Amino acid sequence: MHSLLLHIFFLLSLLSNATTAPFHIPADCPSRCGNVEIPYPFGIGPNCSMDWNFEIICLNSSNPPKPYLEIGFLTYEVEPIHITYQFEVVNISETQIYVKNSTLQLAMACxxxxxxxxxxxxxxxFSYSPYTFSDSNQITIVGCDDLATVESNKSYTNSSVAFMSHCTPSNIETYYGSISTRSCTDTYGCFRALISKCDYLKVELMDAHSIWSENKLYQCSLAFVGMMDGLDFTYRLSNSNAPETFQNSKVFMDKRLVLDWRIIDSNCTTQKSLDSSCGNNSFCIDLDDSFGGSHCKCYEGYKGNPYLYSGCQDINECDNNPCFPSKTCINAPGFYDCSCPNGYYANGTSCILVPRVSHSHSKLTTGNFVIELSHIKQLEHNF
Known part of the structure; x- marks a missing residue:
């Protein structure tokens, strides 16, 4: 019964996404919320997005206003329950959306x-939504004598890993000495793990100090998931006894979560046989991962929003003058050409002046004789 209800929910989701033809944005649809641009298929307000999965809520109560995205899914206990996550939107690109919700991104155990x-x-x-966790994210775990289990699905195959840290007074004396602040790259009491592309993620922390000793040096451990920015950070293990120090730290709590987005009901081959789902000067591309879906993409030499009816417009590459100074840039739809001006010919990247023939000093060479052409003209005049 649960499986049947889940499939019904999925089919209803597909029906709500049935229209993926190029779109005309109504004039009253906002294009920004505060400092964040909201490009279609996302939209603010009714009839401004491709479907409810891409609808953005703009809260004007803050200054500047902040955009939020809601992602819903079904869970089962006694009966189906629809749960909604709300994320603040930081940025939207052609294939990804950057969001944050410090509560959802943090696990804590004391x-x-x-x-x-x-x-x-x-x-x-994020099952049955157009969103998946990007492999640009990582999990960071801070604590001592703790076990962290991570469950996810990679290409719809469930997988799980575990991370364990062990801290003793001798460890602290050896690794720390008089220094109380350490870097996460030292891997002592801090672990990082990359996340593979998935649409389900669960991180759970468990106390493991009883495996080694009866005394637990630090009472709390934390884990958070967010964008892999390549930047290191420092932390104090003693702060794990007061986890609010982590919760108030932007280093931990302000990390962006990167989600890949896609058009989940669109198949390029099927769509092209019916009606193009992409706008002018763009094409449909099927995603080659196990989660399916597609994107629209501008042709090379064009830019714009490929999901709109107006589509993509030609880029005038000559605005930035990509040619060498001696050549002239000529723009054309989808490309440009570098040409030499009249009277010059191309020689590699340069333009060379075409030599001109002067009649008054020209010579005609035949065999071993060289005759001045000007003398021939004089003889013709005499006759």
Missing amino acids: YGMEQYPNKTDIHMD
Whole structure:
């Protein structure tokens, strides 16, 4: 029964996405929310996005206004329950959307501390939505004597890994000495792991100190998921006894989550046989991963929004003068040409002046004789 309801929900989702033909944006559809541009197929307000999966909520209560994206999914306990995640939108690109929600991105577990009785997990499910976790994300785990389990699906195959850290007083003396702040690249009490492309992620923290000793040096551990920015950060393990120091830190709590987006009901071959789902001067491309879907893309030499009816417009490459100074740039639809001006011919990247023949000093060479052409003309005049 649960499986049947899930399939019904999926089919309803497809029906809501049935129209993917090039779109005319109504004049009253905003193109920005605060400092963030909202390009179609995303949109603010009713009838401004491709479907409800791409609808953006613009909250004007903040200054500047902030855009938010809601992603919903079904879960089952006694009966189907629809759960919605809300993320602040930071940026939208041609294939990805950058969002953040520090509560959803953070897992925390404290042991033997009454002020932190509740353990939280990272648990996000984007099944049957046009979003997947990008492989640009990473999981960072901070703590001692803890076990972190990570569950995900890679190409719809469930997978799980575990990370474990072990800290003892001798470790601290050896690795730290008098230094209380360390870098995550030292891997002592801090671990990083890359995330493969998936649409389901669960990170759970568990106490593992009983495996080695009875005393736990630091009572709390944390894990968060976000964009792999390549930048290192420093932290104090002693702060794990006061996790609000992590929660108030932008280093941990302001990381962007990168999601890949796609048009989930569009297949290029099927669409082209019926009606093109892409605008002028653009083409449809099927995504080659197990999650399916497609994108529209501008032809080379064009730019614009390929999902709109107006489509992509020719780029005037000559505005930036890509030719060598001696050549002239000529723009054409989809490309440009570098030509030499009249009276010059191309020689590699340069233009060479075409030599001119002077009649008054020209010579005619025949065999071993050289005759001045001007003398011939004089003889003709005499006769």
